[in-house]
Amino acid sequence: MHPFEASDGQSPMMMHEYDHGFFPPQPAYIRQPLDYHLYSHPLPQLPPSHFISETLYSDLQQRSETQRTVPAPGLSLPEELQGYHTLVPLETSSGERRKFGSWHSTVYRATGKDDRGYALRRVETVVFSERLRRLALSSRTRVFLLLGKVCKRVEQEQANALSPLEGGLNSIALALSGFHSSASASASATYANAYRSCPGAGDRLTGELCVAASDARVRAYDDNPIVCRRSREPPLHRVLPERDEFPYRADFRLMHQAAFTSIEQWSKIRHPNIVSVHEAFTTRSFGDSSLVVAYSYHPNAVTLYEAHIKPKAPTFQNGRLQAQPQLVSERTLWSYVIQIAGAIKTVHEKGLAVRMVDPSKVLVTGKNRVRISSCGLADVLSYSPTNEPLSTPGAPSPATSAYTTLLQQEDLVSFGKLIFALCCGSTTAINNLNKALETLSKNFSADVKNVALFCLSKPGIHKHIGQLFDMIGSRLLTEMDEMQNGMDYLEGELLTELENARLVRLLCKFGFINERPEFARDARWSETGDRYIIKLFRDFVFHQVDEHGQPVVNLSHVLTCLNKLDAGTDERMMLVSRDEQSVLVVSYKDVKACVESAFRRVGSELARR
Numbered sequence: 001m002h003p004f005e006a007s008d009g010q011s012p013m014m015m016h017e018y019d020h021g022f023f024p025p026q027p028a029y030i031r032q033p034l035d036y037h038l039y040s041h042p043l044p045q046l047p048p049s050h051f052i053s054e055t056l057y058s059d060l061q062q063r064s065e066t067q068r069t070v071p072a073p074g075l076s077l078p079e080e081l082q083g084y085h086t087l088v089p090l091e092t093s094s095g096e097r098r099k100f101g102s103w104h105s106t107v108y109r110a111t112g113k114d115d116r117g118y119a120l121r122r123v124e125t126v127v128f129s130e131r132l133r134r135l136a137l138s139s140r141t142r143v144f145l146l147l148g149k150v151c152k153r154v155e156q157e158q159a160n161a162l163s164p165l166e167g168g169l170n171s172i173a174l175a176l177s178g179f180h181s182s183a184s185a186s187a188s189a190t191y192a193n194a195y196r197s198c199p200g201a202g203d204r205l206t207g208e209l210c211v212a213a214s215d216a217r218v219r220a221y222d223d224n225p226i227v228c229r230r231s232r233e234p235p236l237h238r239v240l241p242e243r244d245e246f247p248y249r250a251d252f253r254l255m256h257q258a259a260f261t262s263i264e265q266w267s268k269i270r271h272p273n274i275v276s277v278h279e280a281f282t283t284r285s286f287g288d289s290s291l292v293v294a295y296s297y298h299p300n301a302v303t304l305y306e307a308h309i310k311p312k313a314p315t316f317q318n319g320r321l322q323a324q325p326q327l328v329s330e331r332t333l334w335s336y337v338i339q340i341a342g343a344i345k346t347v348h349e350k351g352l353a354v355r356m357v358d359p360s361k362v363l364v365t366g367k368n369r370v371r372i373s374s375c376g377l378a379d380v381l382s383y384s385p386t387n388e389p390l391s392t393p394g395a396p397s398p399a400t401s402a403y404t405t406l407l408q409q410e411d412l413v414s415f416g417k418l419i420f421a422l423c424c425g426s427t428t429a430i431n432n433l434n435k436a437l438e439t440l441s442k443n444f445s446a447d448v449k450n451v452a453l454f455c456l457s458k459p460g461i462h463k464h465i466g467q468l469f470d471m472i473g474s475r476l477l478t479e480m481d482e483m484q485n486g487m488d489y490l491e492g493e494l495l496t497e498l499e500n501a502r503l504v505r506l507l508c509k510f511g512f513i514n515e516r517p518e519f520a521r522d523a524r525w526s527e528t529g530d531r532y533i534i535k536l537f538r539d540f541v542f543h544q545v546d547e548h549g550q551p552v553v554n555l556s557h558v559l560t561c562l563n564k565l566d567a568g569t570d571e572r573m574m575l576v577s578r579d580e581q582s583v584l585v586v587s588y589k590d591v592k593a594c595v596e597s598a599f600r601r602v603g604s605e606l607a608r609r
């Protein structure tokens with residue numbers, strides 16, 4: 001049966017067009033889901049693995065389909081972008097759009113020059129000017145160092161004492177750094193002042209400050225809507241101009257070519273839990289000035305947020321509408337923790353900081369397999385020559401600047417937040433640490449709590465990701481066992497595919513040898529020597545008839561014969577010509593030798609003609 005035919009003879013269920021790349025348009029054909037279980041033997045009973053999907057076939061098939069879908073018409077995307085083509089957005093541009101940091105980004109799937117899939121992340125707008133960015137960074141540093149109850153009050157007092165603009169700026173920086181909700185609330189409270197001081201023209205910094213303020217305020221609402229509402233400010237939509245209407249919207253401008261140096265460093269990192277970085281460039285192909293970073297594409301990847309935190313609609317289970325279970329299991333959580341910690345450790349050892357340890361940036365790319373995405377992007381966006389590490393000639397390991405050390409400490413804090421988000425099923429749970437701890441302790445072991453608290457603990461020169469592995473201990477061994485089970489399962493699967501590949505190769509050779517049109521009138525070609533035996537063997541395998549002369553369609557017979565042929569067994573068979581005038585008794589080994597020599601001769605005979 002043709003794999004795309006309906007197995008039940010019913011009408012076709014869906015049309016599916018495949019991407020045809022640079023080839024001429026192919027006719028659309030009707031596609032039916034394949035019965036993959038018919039393609040291989042049932043699997044041996046291996047212990048259930050935590051890594052490989054039980055539905056490997058359909059998983060892989062779905063990924064392959066995703067990779068080939070064509071973009072919907074009318075998207076007005078560039079035809080070609082630095083050698084990448086066939087762009088398909090991986091997220092909707094309407095509806096809920098969250099932000100990471102202070103920028104909006106859009107991810108596209110694209111095909112590269114090498115015909116492989118890539119994920120292109122395009123940064124549309126960056127709101128910081130150089131001066132604002134530096135100011136924001138310096139207050140971030142201060143916040144970081146003064147983290148804790150006392151520091152919150154100090155920061156707020158300082159902010160109040162400054163001029164409205166400076167105060168606003170500080171609060172905004174605090175809010176953008178996302179360290180604590182009171183900073184968000186404070187940003188919200190000073191927002192109106194900053195907004196009023198905008199003269200409306202000329203002063204780019206003030207304009208950008210207002211955009212940043214609006215970002216902070218949106219974030220403040222996201223983080224702590226109750227506090228914001230209590231501050232009795234006018235509702236958001238009455239104050240804020242639309243982002244696109246705002247006169248100070250700033251496109252991405254590459255201030256220093258050296259900003260791309262970090263991308264070079266990132267592109268050298270190959271780690272199983274990091275989405276590989278390939279290159280970065282600026283482009284005007286989208287009608288603005290955008291920054292694009294190219295990453296490896298992992299079909300059907302979802303973010304940790306989508307997989308475990310985003311509220312899911314209730315579904316029918318056992319005839320009843322039930323809310324889907326939200327919280328990640330402890331076993332899966334440990335697997336995630338170990339994988340992410342491994343990635344962070346590698347990055348820190350290379351003298352870089354991840355800066356993307358966030359539920360919206362960690363991708364689930366297979367069963368319990370996570371990879372940190374968007375790496376390197378923050379380095380380009382916030383590049384400043386003053387943050388460059390001092391290079392020491394001949395130094396064995398990359399020199400790490402104080403700035404990078406600070407960012408590495410932030411990675412650990414973000415990791416702690418991520419663990420809390422997964423354990424509590426909410427990205428904002430951390431705003432109320434006591435309650436978050438209560439929820440965590442109810443559902444997870446004390447070890448999880450200890451690891452999460454260690455990550456959140458006060459930064460210091462002696463705190464590093466390596467310590468986390470000391471705390472994890474034997475859980476690493478469990479993870480290794482699981483991975484090996486997963487590999488055993490995969491090898492088993494591969495073995496069945498190996499059978500298929502052998503048989504396909506044989507059938508291809510038959511296709512090349514039998515009934516070549518060039519030799520149609522040359523009986524000596526098909527009726528003599530090796531080719532005659534192959535012709536009789538072909539009839540023996542495919543054209544058998546029963547005692548009533550009816551064709552025998554027996555797939556098992558075909559598979560058995562082809563397997564024996566490929567193995568070249570000594571078993572013998574009787575080959576009979578259609579007119580029953582010739583009878584030959586040959587072994588599979590003989591036929592195998594005939595196929596090999598005929599296949600080799602096809603090429604040389606054709607070349608001679």
Ligand SMILES: Nc1ncnc2c1ncn2[C@@H]1O[C@H](COP(=O)(O)OP(=O)(O)OP(=O)(O)O)[C@@H](O)[C@H]1O
Pocket residue numbers: 090091097098099100105106107119275295296297298299300301302303305360361363373
């Ligand atoms: N390298 C990649 N391969 C495959 N899919 C990816 C890749 N990177 C991102 N995606 C997918 O693109 C979609 C959008 O990613 P993005 O990081 O923008 O997430 P988001 O939740 O929309 O965050 P943000 O609010 O920052 O836009 C997600 O569904 C993600 O799974």
